[in-house]
Amino acid sequence: MSLPLSDEIDRAAHLLEQGRLVAFPTETVYGLGADAENPAAIARIYAAKGRPSNHPVIVHLAPEADLAYWVSAIPTAAQSLIDAFWPGPLTLILPRAAHIPAAVAGGQNSIGVRCPSHPVAQALLRAFKGGMGGIAAPSANKFGHVSPTLAQHVRDEFADGSVDLILDGGQSEVGIESSILDLSRLHTHGPVLLRPGRITALQLADVLGVAPAAPDAAAPRASGTLEAHYAPQTPVAMVASAALPQVLQQLAAAGRRVVLLHWSDSQHADALQLPSSPAGYAHGLYAGLRVLDAASADVILIEAPPHSADWQAVNDRLRRAAYDSTGILERLL
Incomplete structure (x- = not known):
């Protein structure tokens, strides 16, 4: 470029x-x-x-x-x-x-x-x-x-x-x-x-020399801090790695079209794998969400990343992206 x-x-x-x-x-x-x-x-x-x-x-x-x-x-x-x-x-x-x-x-x-x-x-x-x-x-x-x-x-x-x-x-x-x-x-x-x-x-x-505090009720408003943000048009659901195979099977049995964003190994056909490092995952996250959003699926299933401190920023974005889709799996199943 x-x-x-x-x-x-x-x-x-x-x-x-x-x-x-x-x-x-x-x-x-x-x-x-x-x-x-x-x-x-x-x-x-x-x-x-x-x-x-x-x-x-x-x-x-x-x-x-x-x-x-x-x-x-x-x-x-x-x-x-x-x-x-x-x-x-x-x-x-x-x-x-x-x-x-x-x-x-x-x-x-x-x-x-x-x-x-x-x-x-x-x-x-x-x-x-x-x-x-x-x-x-x-x-x-x-x-x-x-x-x-x-x-x-x-x-x-x-x-x-x-x-x-x-x-x-x-x-x-x-x-x-x-x-x-x-x-x-x-x-x-x-x-x-x-x-x-x-x-x-x-x-x-x-x-x-001191750890920053978490946001409080009186904190200034700031960009990208609303509960629902960074969201594709397709509903988003976060699923733990161990539960993925069962959830994918249930959605398939219900006739739902699913696209998957994952970081560990998966055999799902309509899937996009991102790197397993926080920096690599973040680099490809939004472009990946846009690609999957264009697939016109019933849901974008996201394999939940680890919960360690170095994944905090990625987990923050994914939580906000999925906020308005709360309960989507129950509705699809």
Whole structure:
């Protein structure tokens, strides 16, 4: 995959400066970008995605950008994490600077910021407003759907023409969204992991000197934290490895068409196997769900991954993808 040329990057930056929408690759998933300081442009993101306006988006910054322009405080803990993990798949929730539009934060006093490592994302951020601007960019898909990890996924989602330009940077390396860590309430709650990702709770604890807490009822709203999210159109059911053969047999006896996403050995005909490592599985997860969703099956059966800490982010995405399908096996059988 050849990366976009500099003139295409410049065109994308110009479109953003005009208040238009540009989809671009990051190392996690593709983002749907707009000028983070333009409330009208941010509103176009929400309209294109069908996203609730109180659901905040993440602001992406170039490595050289002035973080202090975007936030009102940079705690020591934040700087330590930035030094350790930026550029990379870590979003920090910090107090929003007063002059930054509330629209980008879903009306909250906090704001999510990150510095992506993908070379196309970095080139775009450096071209946009001389590298000092911020690009608000949730995942480039309709709200609640499976996130895109290829430019074609974005084209499929927005065939309506609501996206002005799509930069193609190949398949996203990580394949699931960034870890989100709330540091906006350190004095009262300490660091709080709102969404797990490639950067694990253990890695964060190694830098912070304390394990991040689980989300609490008063935590800031953040991207991708609703109970139902990342969902294909086909119902999804998670099944433990030991129970798979019996469940597959029962569904076949009931005349149901089943597609299977698995990581261990399986003899099922309509199946897609992902790697048995957390990183490899995450890399192929969303593309795999999209392939299986296109099969028009009665259900996507997913072999439940291990429950160890290094699988936390994958299990988080699968749980949310299956949330609206609770009870589907009972109904099919």
